[in-house]
Amino acid sequence: MGWGLLLLGLAGACQKVDGPTLAEGQVLEMVTNKPVSNAEVVVYSQSGSGLHSGYGDAGTKVLTDDQGRFSIRFEAQKGSHYILKAFSAKGHGSHWGEEPALENGKNNRDLRLPVAAPAWVKIRIAQQPGPVPGSIHVWGPWYDEGYISTLDLRPADYGKVSYHVIDSTLPTKTVQWEVNFNGSATRYQQAFTVLPFDTAEVVVRY
Structure with a gap:
């Protein structure tokens, strides 16, 4: 094995796959691209294949501000995949397959979370x-x-x-x-x- 491949292997082994995780961004309506205030942003988790059918509410959520912005922190678990979904009392909702995926144990910033009205x-x-x-x-x-x-x-x-x-x-x-x-x-x-x-x-x- 070359030194380059060895270093890449070590970096992958040391990569953080759990721990404190930050997600920050903005909820935007898909057609008008306008920010959605007072929307509930929810962390969804899934352990295993990463198929959408296996995701469930992880119990961590926060409301967006007047500009649709949000900041949410949670403890990621090793082997789990995380995405964000958003809903509002007015009827907004995320489409499956269009939610941002999160990197465990990292600061995920400038996320765009689209919702349908x-x-x-x-x-x-x-x-x-x-x-x-x-x-x-x-x-x-x-x-x-x-x-x-x-x-x-x-x-x-x-x-x-x-x-x-x-x-x-x-x-x-x-x-x-x-x-x-x-x-x-x-x-x-x-x-x-x-x-x-x-x-x-x-x-x-x-």
Whole structure:
């Protein structure tokens, strides 16, 4: 073994893999890049493969200031991987795979912690003269109501308006619906755009 490889091996063996760890940075909303104040920054840990499915709340958290900045310290354990996630009472949340990973036993500074903000889509059925469809099925990218994204509507529902939560960072936002007249189904769709914390209206026609 050459001296270079030997020195690299010694440096790796002496590298700190646990102990006091610092994470400092800023929580930013993904679409507008604006800082998110009063967001809860949480340390998530996982021992083993580093797969996202194995991460859990490590019990260390702190709130961001008016500029979305945070500073958090914790004791890293050898063999564990750590990431940061952030949430807010307004509905912000981290996406899996976009959280900063932390180096154990080191000062992790100038971290950028992106979060997605919610938006809403308003579904309205256009009341039209003539025959009324027996049913209308509407589906879209909303994730409220236990992640059920389909509305199964009957004539009694056609005059109602419903609001649904969506992730404002979705690149493609489309609502689709199927209108059923006596067993004959016709499909329609409408694309829409919406900014964080705003509402888009989709009018379901037949």
